[in-house]
Amino acid sequence: xxxxxxxxxxxxxxxxxxxxxxxxxxxxxxxxxxxxxxxxxxxxxxxxxxxxxxxxxxxxxxxxxxxxxxxxxxxxxxxxxxxxxxxxxxxxxxxxxxxxxxxxxxxxxxxxxxxxxxxxxxxxxxxxxxxxxxxxxxxxxxxxxxxxxxxxxxxxxxxxxxxxxxxxxxxxxxxxxxxxxxxxxxxxxxxxxxxxxxxxxxxxxxxxxxxxxxxxxxxxxxxxxxxxxxxxxxxxxxxxxxxxxxxxxxxxxxxxxxxxxxxxxxxxxxxxxxxxxxxxxxxxxxxxxxxxxxxxxxxxxxxxxxxxxxxxxxxxxxxxxxxxxxxxxxxxxxxxxxxxxxxxxxxxxxxxxxxxxxxxxxxxxxxxxxxxxxxxxxxxxxxxxxxxxxx
Amino acid sequence: xxxxxxxxxxxxxxxxxxxxxxxxxxxxxxxxxxxxxxxxxxxxxxxxxxxxxxxxxxxxxxxxxxxxxxxxxxxxxxxxxxxxxxxxxxxxxxxxxxxxxxxxxxxxxxxxxxxxxxxxxxxxxxxxxxxxxxxxxxxxxxxxxxxxxxxxxxxxxxxxxxxxxxxxxxxxxxxxxxxxxxxxxxxxxxxxxxxxxxxxxxxxxxxxxxxxxxxxxxxxxxxxxxxxxxxxxxxxxxxxxxxx
Numbered sequence: 001x002x003x004x005x006x007x008x009x010x011x012x013x014x015x016x017x018x019x020x021x022x023x024x025x026x027x028x029x030x031x032x033x034x035x036x037x038x039x040x041x042x043x044x045x046x047x048x049x050x051x052x053x054x055x056x057x058x059x060x061x062x063x064x065x066x067x068x069x070x071x072x073x074x075x076x077x078x079x080x081x082x083x084x085x086x087x088x089x090x091x092x093x094x095x096x097x098x099x100x101x102x103x104x105x106x107x108x109x110x111x112x113x114x115x116x117x118x119x120x121x122x123x124x125x126x127x128x129x130x131x132x133x134x135x136x137x138x139x140x141x142x143x144x145x146x147x148x149x150x151x152x153x154x155x156x157x158x159x160x161x162x163x164x165x166x167x168x169x170x171x172x173x174x175x176x177x178x179x180x181x182x183x184x185x186x187x188x189x190x191x192x193x194x195x196x197x198x199x200x201x202x203x204x205x206x207x208x209x210x211x212x213x214x215x216x217x218x219x220x221x222x223x224x225x226x227x228x229x230x231x232x233x234x235x236x237x238x239x240x241x242x243x244x245x246x247x248x249x250x251x252x253x254x255x256x257x258x259x260x261x262x263x264x265x266x267x268x269x270x271x272x273x274x275x276x277x278x279x280x281x282x283x284x285x286x287x288x289x290x291x292x293x294x295x296x297x298x299x300x301x302x303x304x305x306x307x308x309x310x311x312x313x314x315x316x317x318x319x320x321x322x323x324x325x326x327x328x329x330x331x332x333x334x335x336x337x338x339x340x341x342x343x344x345x346x347x348x349x350x351x352x353x354x355x356x357x358x359x360x361x362x363x364x365x366x367x368x369x370x371x372x373x374x375x376x377x378x379x380x381x382x383x384x385x386x387x388x389x390x391x
Numbered sequence: 392x393x394x395x396x397x398x399x400x401x402x403x404x405x406x407x408x409x410x411x412x413x414x415x416x417x418x419x420x421x422x423x424x425x426x427x428x429x430x431x432x433x434x435x436x437x438x439x440x441x442x443x444x445x446x447x448x449x450x451x452x453x454x455x456x457x458x459x460x461x462x463x464x465x466x467x468x469x470x471x472x473x474x475x476x477x478x479x480x481x482x483x484x485x486x487x488x489x490x491x492x493x494x495x496x497x498x499x500x501x502x503x504x505x506x507x508x509x510x511x512x513x514x515x516x517x518x519x520x521x522x523x524x525x526x527x528x529x530x531x532x533x534x535x536x537x538x539x540x541x542x543x544x545x546x547x548x549x550x551x552x553x554x555x556x557x558x559x560x561x562x563x564x565x566x567x568x569x570x571x572x573x574x575x576x577x578x579x580x581x582x583x584x585x586x587x588x589x590x591x592x593x594x595x596x597x598x599x600x601x602x603x604x605x606x607x608x609x610x611x612x613x614x615x616x617x618x619x620x621x622x623x624x625x626x627x628x629x630x631x632x633x634x635x
Contacts (some may be wrong), residue, residue, distance in 0.1 A: 002491075002494070003492060006488070006491040006492055007492075010477075010480075010488050013484075014479045014480055015479075017479045018479060023451060108616075129536060175604075209475075212472075212478070213474070213475040214471030214473070214475030214477060215475070216471045216472075216473045217471050217473070217474070217475050217489075217533065217536065217537070218440050218475070218492075219441060220441065220464060220467070220469040220471065220537075221464060221489060221492040221493060222461045222462070222464035222465040222492075222493065222494075223461070223492050224461070236558065248566065271540055281401075302598075328540070380530055385441070385442050385443065388441050389436075389441075
């Protein structure tokens with residue numbers, strides 16, 4: 001115990017003096033996620049909000065053929081722009097989101113009581129124009145429905161004849177669950193922070209020491225290697241834990257900076273959320289520290305270890321990708337799988353649902369068991385004769 | 392006292408150590424002499440339990456390395472070929488770290504640190520980070536770190552490697568002092584003059600085998616050469632002739 005503590009304190013002291021490790025573990029790693037997140041969310045949200053509030057400017061060709069329609073559209077917030085010569089290429093070149101074209105025969109068809117044609121020219125592969133297109137389409141349908149109702153009434157028919165089936169939507173999503181949909185990448189940010197926080201230590205304390213040839217004198221001391229390893233793992237865990245802590249707190253502040261409630265969503269990243277995230281992530285902190293050290297033990301140099309780490313970094317992406325590609329119902333067995341358990345657990349919290357005590361404990365316990373196995377494996381590799389020898 | 396009996400170690404096809412036996416006694420300096428690649432470092436690594444011999448036995452103060460490696464390490468002070476200081480720590484912190492791993496208590500650590508820093512004449516650098524140390528300062532720190540627990544047996548792998556004349560002389564003085572304190576000093580070198588100047592007993596190793604084990608005078612007599620360097624060349628040379 002004393003040996004492990006000695007190693008732990010020395011590694012912490014040594015790495016606190018290393019600017020690169022400090023930058024990566026305590027500033028870059030944990031804050032990059034929240035900063036990117038705020039930036040992306042602010043851009044997305046302001047754009048969405050602007051589009052909903054502001055009048056849409058749409059070039060209209062042949063406005064003179066349908067003055068009544070134009071008045072109705074103006075009332076709904078459409079600002080007609082002068083006609084343009086080549087609407088197709090204008091839309092493709094993104095000079096306009098959407099163009100309305102009213103053919104010459106509009107008025108005549110209208111007077112005959114036939115269906116009058118209006119063309120909407122847009123490019124659906126440009127996804128950011130979708131909301132404008134949707135709004136214009138909605139305005140046109142709105143006008144069409146109203147006029148249809150008036151024609152029926154003029155002929156003495158009940159407007160209900162036009163709508164034999166009335167669809168009433170009852171959306172069961174809550175403001176929080178809608179937000180959860182949007183913040184699906186949050187769990188991955190947490191895992192990434194843990195990874196980044198411990199990475200430089202894991203490399204430095206094994207591959208780095210090997211490269212600097214200090215493992216050989218270290219192992220000449222009368223202490224078993226596994227005790228030295230435990231001290232090194234503890235130091236790695238401490239750094240990634242602090243990193244995670246900073247990240248969770250930063251996201252807590254983030255929640256307040258994003259004007260998410262204006263979209264009818266709610267996000268609770270408060271203390272109870274933070275505490276549950278930390279608890280769930282704890283076994284992952286240990287597991288990743290062990291895996292990173294294990295991988296480093298196979299590397300002869302710092303650089304080689306870095307290469308291995310970047311391969312290892314792909315592993316935590318799998319559950320996120322899996323869940324986004326094949327959206328599955330969250331089942332209890334998922335909590336038994338490290339990484340996946342954390343992912344679904346945090347998602348559930350974001351949706352404003354409870355994570356039950358059973359789910360939480362199965363997530364933590366299996367995580368710890370797997371972490372201990374990884375630790376035993378690392379200790380076994382640490383016994384290798386070659387580990388101490390650098391050249 | 393360090394006793395080595397019929398040590399073997401191979402890496403893949405290469406027989407690095409192929410039947411090495413010798414004894415290093417207390418109060419003596421024993422020199423392990425041999426050309427580069429003769430198996431000196433591998434032999435020493437088996438003595439300080441970093442490597443396990445394929446065959447053979449090592450006893451340190453009567454304790455078998457294979458049976459109780461930790462007890463053996465407690466009795467050894469080791470300066471490996473790789474000095475490996477922690478660059479972001481000061482010399483004093485480097486020494487302190489190893490002292491704690493040896494399980495020493497606070498007051499003893501402070502006392503031994505002071506003694507070693509004085510003995511190795513490194514008071515002026517002790518509280519500076521070891522990054523940017525000269526080769527000599529690095530070796531001094533590594534030696535202080537290795538001897539902090541006051542071991543009876545001292546193993547030094549090429550202790551004067553890379554040192555200038557002044558540093559080499561003070562290193563020799565320090566080794567003689569260790570001998571006068573009654574310790575068993577075992578060091579390796581490929582430099583003839585150095586071994587001749589220091590050793591009570593010379594063990595010559597070539598191709599992983601002991602080719603001579605005697606006092607410097609006996610070696611001269613054995614080969615009929617008055618010059619030790621000639622004697623060394625003759626021993627190694629004849630052995631190579633035999634191997635071919």
